[in-house]
Amino acid sequence: MAAAEEVQFCLKVMMMKESNKVLYAEVDNDFADVLLSFLTLPLGTIVRLLIKHYGNKAPIIGSLSSLYAGLLNLDSCHFWTEEGKLMLLNPRNSYGFQCSRLKLQIDDTPPATQCFACENFTCASMYYKMTCLCSTLRNIMTGRELEIEAQSADKSVFTAQTASFLLTDDLQILTNTSTSLLQVLKLNGIGDTSVLEERTLIFGLKEIMELLKRSLVSQTPITDVILSISSAAGTLNKRQKFSASTKYESDALPQTNENVSSDSKKIALKALVQKSTHRVLLAQTRHEFIDFLFSLLIIPLGRVQFLLGKSTCLGSINNLYRSISNWEDVDYMMSKEAVDALLDPQIPPYYLSSYQILSLNQQSSSAVHFRYKRGRYFYTTTPDLGSTPMKMIDPKGHDSFVKGRTMYMVTDDLVVSTPSSAFIISTLNRMKIPVSDVEEQELGIGIEEALSILKASLFSTSALSDGLKPFLMRQQKQEK
Structure with missing residues (x-):
């Protein structure tokens, strides 16, 4: 397959002449698959990819950017294994192997198509640098990358191979039919089609990354991308104005999906709060809450939408998600499993902590089997009569990522660090409090509080204050 930098899509875009605004674009199944793959990307992967692509000019995604930076800077000694920290910094896509067939891949996280085995052919791991469990010598399983057999030969990923779609400016995907065309024209008040003109545009990696960025904050991401091609500085200013005009309604609790259970355990959190404003200055807590915070980075966009329902405020991602959920004709999709992967993507094996608050579905771990045939060893996830199962190692090393018996400090924008009295004093001095x-x-942080923090983390740089303010005010009223 060609390098991502070399792949290009040719889009026929219908635009309004006077406003220079995109009405819709005609896209094939390859482009639709790339766009839909956004829903399978974990939040931490999005943060990492934007940093990699834009460098110092990478957009700040709420408090997720600072959460990721704090994780990167937190000493590995606070994790049960070094691999556990790396798993959080580079979360895998549960649909990673299928997405490896995309015509243009923006996610460079290796899919779980390899395993690592010890010299005794007893232990296996889907992650590298692990230590096996079978030997007193503690064999290190490094440098033994072994291909796993049995992969699909399908070329398409989510949509049918010959399907064609209309993509509106706010990322609604419609089947390319006369019914859909008339619907778009009428909804946009187009009575005279002479006000429209068709243009042919080339979308490569640069434009797709820009589309991913814009889809998180804008209701006109395609128009924004086209404008950015001709005036990069102009679009940067527009992006900043959009961020400044976005107001977080902290008093309103997230409207959750009705399928999400509210039966949840509570995790204790001590917060230093400014009494006059209900602002959370910082919080001190144990590893249970830290595991929850870091788990935000492993949640795919589609699952975020599933958890928060209509209240994600994620630009046009809402429309992309609803387009798939509203489709009655699934003939345009590869399978029902592909639809489920977009609307309710799972978490890869070994990523869930025992302290998880949110409702996340984890894929079952595939057992690895080995067999000796024709002078060679083969490793597969599909057992047969001549194969032997291997012990699978949990790369976290424990039932959580972060070690217990330690207090941690969390800032308002979700930076995790060890406690520091000097930092508390400097914070009060800086804010003149x-x-x-x-x-x-x-x-007590339960499902309601966790969902509110998740929502706030998406676009607020004060995720603790905005996420917990309704609960702090409620608690204050109950104490009076």
Whole structure:
């Protein structure tokens, strides 16, 4: 397959002449697959890819960017294994192998198509640098990358290979029919089609990355991308204005999906709160809450949409998600499994902590089997009569990522670090907050609080304050 930098799509785009705004674009199944793959990307992967592509000019995604940076800077000694930290920094896509067939791949995370085995042919891991369990010598399983057999030969990923679609400016995907065309024209008040003109545009890796970025914040991402091609500086200013005009309604709790259970355990959190504003200055907590925060980075966009329902405020991603959920004719999709992978993507094996609050579905771990045939060893996830099962190793090394018996400090924008009294003092001095205006409040973080923090983390750089304010105010009223 060609390198991502070399792949290009030719799009026929219908635009309004006077406003220079995109009405829709005609796209084939290859482009639709790339766009739909956004829903399978974990939040941490999106942050990492944008940093890799844009460097110092990477957009700030709410508090997720600072959460990722804090994870990167947190010493590995606080994790049960070094691999556990790397798993969080480079979360795998549960649909990674299928996405490896995309015509243009933006996610460079290796899919789980290889395993690593010890010298005794007893232990196996889907992650490298692990230590086997069978030997007193603690054999290190490195440098033994072994291909796993049995992969699909299908060329398409999500949509049918010959399907064609109309993609609106706000990322609604419609089947390319006269019914869909009339629907778009009428919804946009187009009575006279002479106001429209067709243009042919080339979309490569640069434009797809720009589309991913814009889809998180804008209701006109395709128009924004086209404008960015002709004026990069102009679009940067437009992006900044959009961010500044976005207001987080912290008093309104997320409208969750009705399928999400509210039966959840509570995790204790002590927060230093400014009494006059209900602003959370920072919080101190144990590893249970830290595991929850880091787990935000492994949640795919499609699962975020599933958890939060209509209240994600994720630009045009809402429309992309609803387009698939509203389709009555699934003939345009590869399979029902492909639809499920977009609407409710799972978490890869070994990623869930025992302290997980949110409702996340984890894929079952595929057992690895080996067999000796014709002088060679073969490793496969599909057992046969001559194969022997191997012990699978949990790369986290424990039932959580972060070690217990340690207190951690979390800032308002979700930077995790070890406690520092000097940092607390400097925070009060920097914000000019008198000690008399500060109090410590203890909260129980359950499903409602967790969903509110998730929502706030998507576009607020004060995720703790915005996510917990309704609960702090509710608790204050109950104490009076």
